[in-house]
Amino acid sequence: MQRSYSRLLGVIGKPxxxxxxxxxxxxxxxxxxxxxxxxxxxxxxGVGYVxxxxxxxxxxxxxxxxxxxxxxxxxxxxxxxxxxAGIVPGAWEGRGLGNxxxxxxxxxxxxVNVVDASGGTDCEGKSCKPGEHDPLEDVQFLExxxxxxxxxxxxxxxxxxxxxxxxxKKGIAHHLEDRLTGLSIRRQYVNEAIRKAGLNIEKPATWSxxxxxxxxxxxxxxxxxxxxxxxxxxxxxxxxxxxxxKALDYMxxxxxxxxxxxxxxxxxxxxxxxxxxxxxxxxxxxxKLTPGQIKALESIRExxxxxxxxxxxxxAMNMAYFKLLNMITVYPVEDLEHLSDHNGRVLPDTxxxxxxxxxxxxxxxxxxxxxxxxxxxxxxxxxxxxxxDAVLKDRDVISIISAKKRA
Ligand SMILES: Nc1nc2c(ncn2[C@@H]2O[C@H](COP(=O)(O)OP(=O)(O)OP(=O)(O)O)[C@@H](O)[C@H]2O)c(=O)[nH]1
Ligand SMILES: [Mg+2]
Numbered sequence: 001m002q003r004s005y006s007r008l009l010g011v012i013g014k015p016x017x018x019x020x021x022x023x024x025x026x027x028x029x030x031x032x033x034x035x036x037x038x039x040x041x042x043x044x045x046g047v048g049y050v051x052x053x054x055x056x057x058x059x060x061x062x063x064x065x066x067x068x069x070x071x072x073x074x075x076x077x078x079x080x081x082x083x084x085a086g087i088v089p090g091a092w093e094g095r096g097l098g099n100x101x102x103x104x105x106x107x108x109x110x111x112v113n114v115v116d117a118s119g120g121t122d123c124e125g126k127s128c129k130p131g132e133h134d135p136l137e138d139v140q141f142l143e144x145x146x147x148x149x150x151x152x153x154x155x156x157x158x159x160x161x162x163x164x165x166x167x168x169k170k171g172i173a174h175h176l177e178d179r180l181t182g183l184s185i186r187r188q189y190v191n192e193a194i195r196k197a198g199l200n201i202e203k204p205a206t207w208s209x210x211x212x213x214x215x216x217x218x219x220x221x222x223x224x225x226x227x228x229x230x231x232x233x234x235x236x237x238x239x240x241x242x243x244x245x246k247a248l249d250y251m252x253x254x255x256x257x258x259x260x261x262x263x264x265x266x267x268x269x270x271x272x273x274x275x276x277x278x279x280x281x282x283x284x285x286x287x288k289l290t291p292g293q294i295k296a297l298e299s300i301r302e303x304x305x306x307x308x309x310x311x312x313x314x315x316a317m318n319m320a321y322f323k324l325l326n327m328i329t330v331y332p333v334e335d336l337e338h339l340s341d342h343n344g345r346v347l348p349d350t351x352x353x354x355x356x357x358x359x360x361x362x363x364x365x366x367x368x369x370x371x372x373x374x375x376x377x378x379x380x381x382x383x384x385x386x387x388x389d390a391v392l393k394d395r396d397v398i399s400i401i402s403a404k405k406r407a
Contacts, residue, residue, distance in 0.1 A: 007327070007352070008080050009048075009320050010108030010224075014138050015086025015096070015125025017116040018231040018257045020044065023083035025260035025313045028268065031083055037125030038096070043104050044083040049076035050321045051277045051314050052329050055395050056347055059380075061339055063347040071275050077329060077350045079321060082108065086125050089141050092148040096124075102149040106183050110324045111226040112316055113142055117242050117254070118235035131237035139228060139248055146224065147217045154179055154216055162204035172204045185223040193218035225324040227251040229316050234259060234303050251319055255312030259304040263311065266297065277314030280305055326355040328394035332366055336380055336399045353392070360388035363400045373402035 011019045015037030024031045027046030032039050049068075054075040056063040069076040084104045088096035105111065115138045120130035123137070154176065165172045173180070173190035180187060194201045197214040207215070227250055230242045234256045245252045263281055267274040271288055274281035283289065283297065304311055321327045330351050333339045341348045353365060364371030377386045380397035392398065 007109040007321070007325050008082060008107050009317075010105055010111045011081060011083045011114060012087060012105065012108075012111050013114040013142065014116075014121065014123070015039075015088065016121045016127065017086075017114045017125070017138075019086070019114045020083050021257040021261055022112070022114050022229060022231065022255070022313060022316075023081060025257050025264055025311075026081060026317055028264055035127060037088075038086055040083060040085045043085065043101075046081060046083075047078045048081050048317055049276065049314075050079055050318050050327075050352065051076055051275075052318075052322075052350075052395075054347070055331055055397055058395075059339060059347075059397070061346055064340075064345045065350070066341075066345055066348040068350045074275060075329065075350050076276070077352055079317070079352065081317075087142060087145055088124055089145070092145050092152060102145065105146060105149075105224065108224060109184060110320050111224050112229050112320055113139065113226055114229045114231050114255075114257070115139065115245070116232050117230035117238040117245065118232040119237055119241055120232065120235065130235050135230070135241050136244060136248065139245070139250070143217075143220070147213065147220050150183065150220055151213060151216045153183065154219075155212065158212070159205070162207070166203060166205050172201065183223070185219065189219060189222045193222055196222075227253060227316065227319055227324055229253050229255045229257075229312070231255050231257050233308060233312070234300070251323065253312050253316040253319060254308050255316060256300075256304045256308075257311070257313055259300045260311035260313040262296065262300060272297065277310055277318070279309050321352060327352045328355050328357075328392065328396075330357075330362060330392050331395075331397045332362070333380060333397060333399050336378055336383065339380060339397060347397070355394075357392050358388060359386050359390045359392060359398065359400070362392055362398065363402070366400065369404065370400055370402055373404040375401045375403055377401065 011023050013019050020031040020033045020040050023044055026048035029046040031044040052075050054070045054073050057073055063070050085101040091102055115135045117135050118130045119133045119135055122128045122133050161175045165175045173187045193215055196218040199207055199211055199215055230245050230252050232238055233254045242254050263274050266272045271285050272281045273284050330353055331347050332349060334341050340346045359377035360374050363374045378399045379386055
């Protein structure tokens, strides 16, 4: 499958909250799941999907996707995610599995923080009586862990860097370049973080330790945007906690990763009719299910789907890409009449690109050569020419006309 994604989503959180269950449900890859802390040691990497409505019905054509799937009019576009080992308080100083696991966050462009909303997992990730632990604490400590880990990386040689930046006037972002690249942080975020922290950009050498922490904390918020997956909503103690979590400054997605995993596995075996993110499912082959399995499925319907509208896993994936990362879907075609590529495949690819991408930038994303030989683009809906600076919209179908070839 051709890569249509370029952003990586990190699944993080305290141990035993259901990160690997969420990852397995989203990717259908097998990851070890168990009811004790630090089940995951080596990170799991896999391909999941974002769900969006396909354009083929708008054009009344049958499509033949290549880099994505189309399930009854729903395009599932591949994205990459990574399931990271549990993080405990003090991890940045080496507690628990230590900071080498925080290091996995380096590559992530956005984060989903999986918390046990039922309050059945203590600070260290050990099971406790549901309702006993306050999941709000898990959000706060994780913010601090990531910020402190970033502080440690960025603080090295800080005094010297700050003095040089003041002297040569090249700006602090310039001098932090290597470290920022290592953390997948775009340079422009640095100035934004300094502004948000209310610090003097010209005089970094005068910042106090507290100023520096504020700068890094803002940098974390901007460069690693995060949402909260309030997991284990199938347990009764979750409901009240979800309302409290929603009062925090984050998008909160109520979720039952375990329910989604069960539904996807049953759908994979064609026992039920269910697409990720659906509000309901239909049992298609009751004769293949035991009474116990039917009871379990019905309990998911009643306790999760009817209450919450969906299991929440797909919603979290979509929110991460479409809201946190502001991505849109765009369909490139070569043949405008048939909406196909040169092999006759109709609407073959869906690209996930950042909002604000221009037609010319899109050509570069498809292929450097196409960007270099770009002439203009055509919008397949009205067959109108659009210029290189035209900003693309979600669900655009675009043909790029270049000096060498069309795409
Ligand atoms: N009730 C309920 N239990 C869940 C849900 N999701 C996961 N669990 C359970 O929570 C426990 C931990 O799940 P894992 O997916 O291994 O958790 P993890 O966060 O990856 O744990 P570590 O790798 O140890 O950090 C297992 O017993 C799961 O079955 C859920 O939606 N509801
Ligand atoms: Mg795990």
